Amino acid sequence: IDTAGIRRRGRVSEKVEKFSVVKSLQAIAQADVVIVVVDAGEGITDQDAGLLGLVLDAGRALTIAVNKWDCMHASDKRLARSNVARKLTFLDYVTVHYTSALKGTGLRRLFVSVDQAWRSASRKMATSELNAVLAKALTRNPPPVVRGRRIKLRYAHQGGSSPPLIVIHGNQTNQVPDNYRRYLVRTFRESLGLHGTPIQFQFKSGDNPYKGRRNVITPRQQRKRKRLMKHVKRR
Template identity: 50%
Template sequence: MANKTDGIDVDQAMADFWSLGLGDIYPIAASHGRGVTSLLEQALLPWVDEVNPQEEVDEDAEYWAKFEAEQNGEAEEEPEDDFNPQDLPIKLAIVGRPNVGKSTLTNRILGEDRVVVYDMPGTTRDSIYIPMQRDEREYVLIDTAGVRKRGKITDVVEKFSVIKTLQAIEDANVVLLVIDAREGISDQDLSLLGFILNSGRSLVIVVNKWDGLSQEVKEQVKETLDYRLGFIDFARVHFISALHGSGVGNLFESVREAYDSATRRVSTAMLTRIMNMAAEDHQPPLVRGRRVKLKYAHAGGYNPPIVVIHGNQVKDLPDSYKRYLMNYFRKSLDVMGTPIRIQFKEGENPFANKRNTLTPNQMRKRKRLIKHIKKSK
């Protein structure tokens, strides 16, 4: 879609997009709502007939049914998922500002000059997908265009290069964010980092051009990294020289670690056990005079790992306690190299309003108890 079409000649603007051969283009003006309804109709109407609300699964009911079966000794083992992430190639995107050495790093990893390298910034204009194998693992390297500050992006081709880079990040399993050690961390590095985190991609930070720096400068760079990237406590940081190859070989251990953490399957029982341990170590706070109750947890997705916690008033938990839970899950599961997300869902016990069927012996005890209470009055 092409946004911000208000106040311009739409036909003339669309002609530029059509010339790029990108397929159907939908002009919209999001701020005024123009064209949005038409876009939604084009995107959603073909799928309306395939949606069946009756097929939605009540996750709470499913969990409590399993819980009741466990109490009665009727629980069945959860079937193993046939999906094995180890069978798929790891898509590895190499991103960063222009001229930080992304293509040089790609060539160093491949051991051949597959990507043309120039000193002039911006020579890579499109994302380049290159299959490779290393240590008996399949990879797809994605060499991307450099991303500059928005105010400096004026060329139409460069704008689409940036879009391609952002798409490559979302398409990747693991992202290598390359930073120039001699220029330090820029606001654009932080913007790219924010996009990577919002996309939920696994991350390895690569500080390039480390060779030739004095020990004093290296210490200053490390202090700056600790200060400006202190909130990224899950990502490995590597100091390398793509030109000379020092430190490059160690990258793939962190890449595999990040990918394995992001795609690891964890059972509902384990997640619930970790949640209960976290609540025992540090009780949930009171909300409007009532203690927040955490019922159970289960996996809600992978790459990035998502933990769904069900309970009462969980959506009212303060951010500090949510961060505590996230860090507790990260340490307990030994998750490294990937962000972990926690979603909270209010739920009711579907068996709360159902009465248990009493056995004949329980019925007799109940009658005797009622008789005794009446006599005592």
């Protein structure tokens, strides 16, 4: 999405502006990865920040290109980088690239980030892997005590992808505070190497849904078991 195409109010007619916004929203809804292109000379405007918030709300993987970087004076680039970082604190998992579409600089790294964001968003994660990360998070920083009882998070599994949805079962899960949710997001993101995509959590109270369920043995496992039993009988 080139945010320069969504002009500021007053520069174009309201009808054209509304059409541009609608087309941008449609692009977000249909995209696997959104590339938001902003003007280096203008930095992250309030309108840009609002559009980025819509991408976040839609759960889309994201990377940002600050374009026309070649037009910036060297003395202005440090301030521009600082302003971008300040405006994007709510998207700390997103990679920002400083590019020049005219000269082609920075574009290769940009598309490497796009591929990485897509892989992270669509990744399938093993239940054992998620529970290992959960155990590490709980050991490092246990959940808080609420009304005299400690919140207990017992079990995690993947509930979806694009964006990754991690379902955590336990007791008093509706009492998990926002700061602890953010801690879990950081821990899972760092441990699993998920870049460029939001991570969603769903907390459920109750028992482990897989407790007591019989494991389904694959044909390969059945053949392996038969070979093992034959070997035991021969001995």
